[in-house]
Amino acid sequence: MAAAGGFGALGRLGRHAVRRAAALRAATQPRLRAFRVSGAQLQQPFNTSEEKPQFPGASAEFVDQLEFIQPNVISGIPVYRVMSRQGQIINPSEDPQLSKETVLNFYQKMTLLNTMDRILYESQRQGRISFYMTNYGEEGTHIGSAAALDSNDLVFGQYREAGVLMYRGFPLDLFMAQCYANADDLGKGRQMPVHYGSKDLNFVTISSPLATQIPQAAGAAYAVKRENSNRAVICYFGEGAASEGDAHAGFNFSATLECPLIFFCRNNGYAISTPTNEQYRGDGIAARGPGYGMLSIRVDGNDVFAVYNATKEARRRAVAENQPFLIEAMTYRIGHHSTSDDSSAYRSVDEVNYWDKQDHPISRLRHYMTARGWWDEDEERTWRKQSRKLVMEAFEKAERRLKPRPDLLFTDVYNEITPTLTKQRDSMWRHLQQYKEHYPLDLYDK
Numbered sequence: 001m002a003a004a005g006g007f008g009a010l011g012r013l014g015r016h017a018v019r020r021a022a023a024l025r026a027a028t029q030p031r032l033r034a035f036r037v038s039g040a041q042l043q044q045p046f047n048t049s050e051e052k053p054q055f056p057g058a059s060a061e062f063v064d065q066l067e068f069i070q071p072n073v074i075s076g077i078p079v080y081r082v083m084s085r086q087g088q089i090i091n092p093s094e095d096p097q098l099s100k101e102t103v104l105n106f107y108q109k110m111t112l113l114n115t116m117d118r119i120l121y122e123s124q125r126q127g128r129i130s131f132y133m134t135n136y137g138e139e140g141t142h143i144g145s146a147a148a149l150d151s152n153d154l155v156f157g158q159y160r161e162a163g164v165l166m167y168r169g170f171p172l173d174l175f176m177a178q179c180y181a182n183a184d185d186l187g188k189g190r191q192m193p194v195h196y197g198s199k200d201l202n203f204v205t206i207s208s209p210l211a212t213q214i215p216q217a218a219g220a221a222y223a224v225k226r227e228n229s230n231r232a233v234i235c236y237f238g239e240g241a242a243s244e245g246d247a248h249a250g251f252n253f254s255a256t257l258e259c260p261l262i263f264f265c266r267n268n269g270y271a272i273s274t275p276t277n278e279q280y281r282g283d284g285i286a287a288r289g290p291g292y293g294m295l296s297i298r299v300d301g302n303d304v305f306a307v308y309n310a311t312k313e314a315r316r317r318a319v320a321e322n323q324p325f326l327i328e329a330m331t332y333r334i335g336h337h338s339t340s341d342d343s344s345a346y347r348s349v350d351e352v353n354y355w356d357k358q359d360h361p362i363s364r365l366r367h368y369m370t371a372r373g374w375w376d377e378d379e380e381r382t383w384r385k386q387s388r389k390l391v392m393e394a395f396e397k398a399e400r401r402l403k404p405r406p407d408l409l410f411t412d413v414y415n416e417i418t419p420t421l422t423k424q425r426d427s428m429w430r431h432l433q434q435y436k437e438h439y440p441l442d443l444y445d446k
């Protein structure tokens, strides 16, 4: 209706008259927007009597010296942390004071993810699944951030955030079903391994093209704000994906539309073989926040409490004030990029070993727990055995399960299957009938 009325008016009055009328309306009507209006971003009042810049695009003073703005004037945005590498709380007022039960849950989720990664990685090496991506070294970013959200907050992931889904309660059976593309897979076997999704857990299905989730998350956060539903959206991405044009679109839309969105960048040092010093020339990803008018912070991603505190506060303010936040979590990708990569071709074993042995999110949390008498060697041994058993059981079950019925390939895009798809489906069945000796149809659901 509004669009039809608009075009009709355009025809009658002409484009300029419509623009003038709109400008007049805007100038004479009080601002009706219910949402936050940040003082810093308001234009300065229009006042031609003063010798000040009147450009609508910036609030600024004139200067009479030619000077370029230096990038990185402040050398290095600081890294917020709560715990030292030995798991000691540095500033007691920053201690989130989580209960023993909560901390043990963090630890168990981080280590379970690690165990699942080892088994699925090996399974790919043995040719049992087609592909895998490990999360080694980034467990703190997943669990710390996931724990700081409400369960109905919407998650957009990149692909290396399996711990977020695990924290939300996605069972091992479903992780395995997805990687095996078996009949229990929620995606019905249509995606590559690690492209998880769960409508029940508010986790949007992963898609391979980098950074597409960033503008989608901005759109979703805008919708959430319009619903006034007290929900936030979180969008995870790598420092490599942040170089995509889509990242700019997502950042700018969410800032200008004032959306309750947490941009969570996992800066793990590499985008496949591209190190960060070839990825960008500014001060990481956090430095881009001010350019978009976003509140930003850099945190130690290997400190699960620092990630938790930063995400919790960003989430609280994003919803209360309707504005996006940018968190850059500094971490290190200990594993290869994926099973299609061999990282020894572009980085040293010493470098990887440093992060694995001396600055690991799991050992840091374990130091913290041990110092409190919450965990010891015996408990560690028992849990390692128990978690391995849980993963192996799910793994064996997934491997035995049949594959999804082949004709599911044609469902779920349209509510009702279209004539063209019906033709293709029938032709597939004829083909399978004719050449059945070439297809292992007994491995598929009937």
Ligand SMILES: Cc1ncc(C[n+]2csc(CCOP(=O)(O)OP(=O)(O)O)c2C)c(N)n1
Pocket: 160, 208, 209, 210, 237, 238, 239, 240, 241, 242, 266, 268, 270, 271, 272, 333, 337
């Ligand atoms: C549009 C697009 N370009 C390239 C790729 C290939 N690709 C997949 S992952 C990746 C690197 C991404 O690195 P980063 O965002 O830092 O995430 P990380 O893998 O380090 O977690 C690239 C180039 C892709 N999937 N999509």
Ligand SMILES: [Mg+2]
Pocket: 238, 239, 240, 266, 267, 268, 269, 270, 271, 272
């Ligand atoms: Mg990366």
